[in-house]
Amino acid sequence: MKMFDADAIGESLLRIFAGRTSRRGILSRLGLALVAAPAFPLLPVSRARAAKPDRSPEARTAFARSAQTADDSKCTYWRYCAIDGVLCSCCGGGIHSCPAGAEPSPVSWVGTCINPDDGKAYLIAYRDCCGKPACRQCACDNGDREAPLYVPQLNNDVIWCFGTRSMQYHCSTAVLVGAA
Amino acid sequence: MHHAASAEAEPARPLPAAITDPDLARSDYVENCGGCHGVQGSAAPAQLPELRNRVGYFLCTPASRAYLIRLPNIAHSRITDNQRLADLVNFMVFGLGGPSTPRDAHPFTAEEVAHERQFALLSTSLKKERARHVESAIRKCHAPISLRLLFPGKPVLRQP
Numbered sequence: 614m615k616m617f618d619a620d621a622i623g624e625s626l627l628r629i630f631a632g633r634t635s636r637r638g639i640l641s642r643l644g645l646a647l648v649a650a651p652a653f654p655l656l657p658v659s660r661a662r663a664a665k666p667d668r669s670p671e672a673r674t675a676f677a678r679s680a681q682t683a684d685d686s687k688c689t690y691w692r693y694c695a696i697d698g699v700l701c702s703c704c705g706g707g708i709h710s711c712p713a714g715a716e717p718s719p720v721s722w723v724g725t726c727i728n729p730d731d732g733k734a735y736l737i738a739y740r741d742c743c744g745k746p747a748c749r750q751c752a753c754d755n756g757d758r759e760a761p762l763y764v765p766q767l768n769n770d771v772i773w774c775f776g777t778r779s780m781q782y783h784c785s786t787a788v789l790v791g792a793a
Numbered sequence: 794m795h796h797a798a799s800a801e802a803e804p805a806r807p808l809p810a811a812i813t814d815p816d817l818a819r820s821d822y823v824e825n826c827g828g829c830h831g832v833q834g835s836a837a838p839a840q841l842p843e844l845r846n847r848v849g850y851f852l853c854t855p856a857s858r859a860y861l862i863r864l865p866n867i868a869h870s871r872i873t874d875n876q877r878l879a880d881l882v883n884f885m886v887f888g889l890g891g892p893s894t895p896r897d898a899h900p901f902t903a904e905e906v907a908h909e910r911q912f913a914l915l916s917t918s919l920k921k922e923r924a925r926h927v928e929s930a931i932r933k934c935h936a937p938i939s940l941r942l943l944f945p946g947k948p949v950l951r952q953p
Contacts, residue, residue, distance in 0.1 A: 663813045663814055663817065663874055663876040663877035663879075663880050664873075664874035664876070664877050665814075665817065666817075718839070719831070719836045719837065719838065719839045720828060720829045720831075720836050720839045720841070721828045722828050723823060723824050723825075723827055723828040724824075725824055736820060736823050736824055736827075738827075738828060738832070766866055767871070773828075775836075775839040775840065775841075776836060776837070776838045776839025776840070776841075790823055790827070790832055791819075791820065791823060791832075792816075792820065793820045793824065
């Protein structure tokens, strides 16, 4: 006699199983499980993962498709994807700095722009320079991520000279604040 | 992750493990809140509530905790995924709140955010609502009376 007969063990297990269950019983339990499943989080791992922003080439805006990285005195420069105003780099300042005599606002409009050189998204703060009459060079109006004026908190037409000595708008900078 | 501005919104203490994606939480904060409230949670002297070392006082009571999520720009954020919004708020509270955030405070969950954002504060005075929660934080959680102001630095006016 064999010490270990897998065939016989399997057969006796199946016979015990068959004798104690009915086909209808299994069907009803299976049905119950199907109905009840949505009530329980079956995949806690995927549920705990937050949705990510779509950075695929298909999701890019018209601006991002034609942006350039060479000339920061043109509206098509990649960092200007959500600027609405005149470029400080045309007004005696720079992309990071206010022209002499203008004061940077402590608040800004933040945009997410794609750098065409590496294809990555970056956070850009459009910081208005205030307290001098408006500079009239290089006016740009790019609206990535912008909503209409009836959603004012998502609209970049607003002048962001808050917390400055004067609310007079002069020009806008585009400061890189990090990766998005 | 290393990038040029990682030092700008550096959390004062380790972020809770409940934040599923800390890099995304930080960049969502900067993109959706940091323009006005400041990349580091401060935009003084602009007339905005300072978050740095202060926002954690609003975890004082269940009502003020709910208030944070019910604020219209949070409740109606274009971040529709509740876990992603919970991550953003947890970055704000635990990353910028500093000592104002109670040691034993538990992070916001996607479920809590999903529930509270249904009750967005749309027909109430946000100033009065804030004042109410500030008073309870002063009374119950040792918040400084300067919390009555939008940012510290000016002398506190005596309450009439």
